[in-house]
Amino acid sequence: MSNLFSDLEGDDGIPGAQRRLAIIVMVLGTSMTVLDGSIVNVALPMIARDLQVDPSAAVWIANAYMLAGAMTIVAFASLGEIIGFRRLYIGGFALFTVTSLGCALSPNLMTLNIFRFFQGLGAAAAMCIGPALYRTIFPTRLLGAALGVNATVVASSLAAGPAIGGAILAVADWPWLFAVNVPIGIFTLILARKALPHDRGRGGKFDVMGALLSATAMAAIIFAIDGISDQHNREKEWAFVGIALIATLLFIWRQQRAAAPLLPLDIFHSKRFSMSVITSLCSFTGQGIAFIALPFLFQGAYGFSPLMSAALFTPWPVAIAIVAPIAGRMADRHPAAILSTSGLAVYAIGLALLACLGDHASVTDILWRAFICGIGFGFFQSPNNREMLSSAPRNRSGTASGVLAIIRTFGQSMGASLVAILLAFAGVSHAANSAAAIDASAVHIALWVAAGVALLATIVSGLRIQRQKS
Template sequence: MPRPSAPGAGDRRKPLWVIIVACSVPMFMVALDNLVVSTALRTMAVDLDASTTELQWFVNAYVLSFACLLLTGAALGDRFGRRRIFVAGIALFTLASVGCGLADSSEQLILMRAVQGLGASAVMPLSLTLLAEEVPDKKRNLALGLWSAVSGLAVALGPVVGGAVVDGLDWQWIFWINIPVCLVAIPLVLVVLRESSLAGTRLDLLGMLLTTAGLLAVVWAIVNGEDEGWTSGIILSAFAGGAVLLALFVMWERRAPQPLLPLSFYRVRAFVFSNLVSASMYFGVFGSIFLLSQFFQIAPVRTPLEAGVLTLAWTLMPMFVAPVAGALTDKVGGGRLMALGLFLQAIGLSWINLVATSDTPYSRMVGAMVVAGIGMGLVFAPTAAVVLGSVGPQYRGKASGANNTVREIGGALGTAILSSVFVHYGDDRTAQGFVDGMKPGIWIGVAVVLVGALCALAIPRPRPEDNVPATVAGERESDRTPSSATP
């Protein structure tokens, strides 16, 4: 297996903050667009004469292509150059944003949103991989904490930016704002970050096809389960087809000369449990935030912008906590920090559920949101550090892609299941009806978050023997050659 440049092999004379900005700004743009559209859906429905199903696909088209192609985006970076594919992803995402802004029909917007997801699938995993390569080992966890803070800021600002744009401008501006970000990001990346790749790497084309098709079937079933019915024939068939394709993917990866996802990762306890933590957190927390962002618009009635501002007590906390958590990861242990963070999230969600009524004063909920936000910040950076630290340097791209895939699927599944529970027990016609549906959904989120906390406690402190061995099953030592790394 070809090897990359040494960890932290970037020009160490570059200020740490410049490297973090170069890696984080494109990731911020991608993460923001994962949330900002939801706030504008009602306005889009009027302007585009969109049906309820089409509105859902304005969100789902992005989620589907993004979640299903993350592994492929990381693999393309390993093969053709991580910086090159990173820049190509930024450019494609921005061109698709222009297409979204110019769309005058639902069909055009859905297509462009899918292309946005394609670009995002290259940006997100390679952002983390490039950061890990450019930063010296002793500063890596701090850098990951700051990177996580930027990611948390995107989560925080998504509803606010969406609400502000809808209230003050046309909905198209939620896409136009990506253009100046791109114009800054691409030159910054080309100047600050070095190119790196795994010389001699061959693409696992069959692995890409099987995993993309399998994940597409599973994620499609997740995002459509509520509308079609979880026991309907089409949903069960999609789950079954996805399971078969993913099983074939696993069988192929066991014999592939250069696998898309080395199965030896799953012999490393830290890697397995940190991925379970990611899936649990995104299931419980982001499914709950999906409901709470609507709760603040209906109990009592508020504008989207007002509701977005109220969620900042929760969503801004990771921006302050994540850098501290990153710096403490080696001293305290990533698993312990993740467990504490998930327990705090469970406390915050339970607190919200216990005080929520059709007219609860915001002052009674703000403390719970702060607690939950601190918990979120304690999970982001340690998870990234443990995932990257549990594999060898040459596998960071693949590990990042795998973790992002699990995370996105967990978030999609949480939103879909908690929404289904909400529909079963309540409705959005009245404030009380919304509370009746929201509470059982959030209790499920609490339960899943607690399961994630138990998984975090099972993560061992790092030891040299915990890393993935340099030679993965099916690879020959003679196949390993130095990587390319050019200024």
């Protein structure tokens, strides 16, 4: 870790002493915005009971946050290149902090979802240019190690969310899950103004039409998936499918012809970049499924408290914290595709083992299976992120960062929507059964889907190895 702050003649980036403060800002900002994508998951059953809504509706407390990110991350990445990464990061994080207070004070589900959406917008603005900021903060010779730190923070924060949420719920009500962001957010903003490097941005025009089409396409895709759970309104579901298809085609057409496209499509000409994107999408979809579904299994079927439910997630982030830094350093010396594929294979096995949990599982049984998932995911993410960013030109750092962030957010959102679908179908097909039976049935199916998606990611990642050898 100390090597990250060393100075050598000819280094780009900022001086080592300033890097220390900058990395504190990045770690705090990244951990908070990512945590809020999963910290609420363990509280969903409690919030559903408190606000008197169905579990499938409560899932949108998590999904509204991720939907906002999926809709806007590409636009924010482009905006960051225009106005400067520092300005966008500080503005986005300020919005995140203010709307966190709004979430804490929300009296009903609709208000909470509205604030969660705007909280997601702030998080997207700050999070989407995180890797690009690392590339301006650290010299090129330390890029791999720096991205390893970022990947570790992202993965650990995402996985630790349920455990931290459970710890808060043990001593306070669910609004405090959001209220704790306010004082930490203010401190981070003050430090960010001092530590982050100034950059003017490249200037130029912002592709407003591209941003609108991108947001429309992403939103329509999510709503179309969610609409599958509605047995009585198939016309609405197909309308969203049509909107998504039309908006996607128009977005591609626009990006091919715009003088300053929102997302330069030539970045996908790199096979290394494109295949890394696919593996990342699949892996985060699987993790999104697991993190939304498992609290319903632990609390609904097994009868664990929110605190105990959160504790059962602990081996996952612990394993990531152990493995991800090692994988990041190894990626500087060994082929990232081999490292990523190995991690994905272990990750898929871990998800399958969780899917094999019976109707009554011991704490030990759950813990070791979650630990295997963490080992696999931790070994996958750092090398894969390095592969993505190193295969993109330096002047496309913002674009690559945006793609990386949107894939993570969109994958989690897809996972949450799939769980909502399965919970809704379980409620219809098991109408006479208990809530615990419904939860157990739906969650086991969801975990098998997650394992299948992780297996698909393993296969795609394995093709990268064959490509490198040929």
